[in-house]
Amino acid sequence: MRFSIGHLLLVFPAFFLATFIAEWWDSQTLVTYRFTIALNEIRKIQFQLKWAHDLRDNSEITEDVVNQWLAGSLPDTHPAAHDLYESPGFDPWGSPYKCLPNVQLSNGVVQPFGVYSMGRDSESESNGNDPDDLNSWNEDCYQWYVNDITQRNRRRIGIYGAMITPVVYLGLFAAGRLFGFFRPPQIRA
Structure with missing residues (x-):
């Protein structure tokens, strides 16, 4: 042929x-991707922090307190523990979420706290601004994924x-x- x-x-x-x-x-x-789970958890944490911050005196909820709460090591006896409820646990890659104070959002609004995940490599050299980090202040932080x-x-x-x-x-x-x-x-x- x-x-x-x-x-x-x-x-x-x-x-x-x-x-x-x-x-x-x-x-x-x-498919449910890990980054979508982490982003949803970050939004939930951000809402919870805003609610607790508005409810409490600003001096009781500090960056250290929030980072202890995110890592699951905030004592139940702390005054803010009641308002923050249960710790959110770890991100999908097994690292605790982190917090930064006074974060400016992409629309110019300054929030008392910003929450971020260190992402797939579980490292952050720029406090939540690495390409693989997911955060609450940048709407396009998931683009790398x-x-x-x-x-x-x-x-x-x-x-x-x-x-x-x-x-x-x-x-x-x-x-x-x-x-x-x-x-x-x-x-x-």
Whole structure:
């Protein structure tokens, strides 16, 4: 059997169709990412701190008190322990959340406290402003995770597309033969 240029060019639509199938198949997977869990917890902590700070005298809730509470080491006898309730525990990577005083939000408002997670590497050289840190004062702090996940998904979908391209190619080739797009060469006598 001889292959024409049409047979060879069929590889391109086969790959694009295979990649589309891989993309559709991958989009059916529901994934909860750790960074979304950490962001939701940071928002909850921020709300809890604002409520406790508004309820109590400013001198009772300090950065040290909040960091002790976030680490789970605030004594129950401390006056602010009742207002802060239970410690939120650790972030999804196993590190305690951290607190900074007097944080300016992206809209210019200054809050008494800002909360951050040190992120996937569990280290922060800039007090919550590393690319992988998640914080309460920067609305786009999660972008590093989105870019990382997008890059990994593109790579995976490309590999899946390449893996199923031969199957799609054979299907397109068979359909072309069935509907007469690719006819065997005529033998002339």
